[in-house]
Amino acid sequence: MYHSYADIPDPWDRLRWCRYGLDLLQKEVASMVGMEEWLYRDLESGTFHRSFTPELADKLAALYSIPVEDLLDDYTLFLHRGGGELLRRYRESKGWTRRQLADHAKVSRTSIRCWESGQKTISQKCFRLLAENLGPDFLSMLRM
Numbered sequence: 020m021y022h023s024y025a026d027i028p029d030p031w032d033r034l035r036w037c038r039y040g041l042d043l044l045q046k047e048v049a050s051m052v053g054m055e056e057w058l059y060r061d062l063e064s065g066t067f068h069r070s071f072t073p074e075l076a077d078k079l080a081a082l083y084s085i086p087v088e089d090l091l092d093d094y095t096l097f098l099h100r101g102g103g104e105l106l107r108r109y110r111e112s113k114g115w116t117r118r119q120l121a122d123h124a125k126v127s128r129t130s131i132r133c134w135e136s137g138q139k140t141i142s143q144k145c146f147r148l149l150a151e152n153l154g155p156d157f158l159s160m161l162r163m
Contacts, residue, residue, distance in 0.1 A: 037083035
C-alpha cells in the first residue's frame with residue numbers, strides 16, 4: 020500500500036509498518052513494551068485509548084527507532100506533551116487570561132481552569148473544539 024515510511028499519513032499505519040519491518044507479531048510488541056495485546060491491536064486499528072500513556076508511546080518509539088510524534092495523532096500528542104500545561108503555556112504566549120482563552124475557544128472558564136490545573140483531562144471532543152476555534156497556531160505548537 021505504501022512505498023516508504025515517509026508516505027504513511029496515519030500513526031496506526033506507521034505502527035504496523037514498523038512492526039512488519041521488524042518481523043514481529045502484535046503480541047510480541049505488546050509484551051516487549053509492557054502493554055496488553057488488545058491495546059496494541061487497538062492502536063494499530065486507529066482506536067486510541069486513554070491508557071495509551073506517554074510512557075508507552077516512548078517505549079514504542081524507542082523500539083521502532085522513530086520519533087514519538089510519528090506515533091501520535093494530534094489529540095494523543097497533546098496529552099503526551101502535558102495537555103492542560105500545554106494549554107496554559109499557549110494561553111500565556113498569547114497574553115490571554117483564562118476568560119479570554121475560554122471566549123476564543125468557546126468553552127467555559129471553569130473548564131480552562133480545571134484543564135490547566137490538571138483536575139480534569141481534556142476529552143477528544145473538547146480538544147477538537149479547541150483546535151477548531153483556536154486555529155492552526157494552536158495545533159502547530161504541538162509539533163514544536
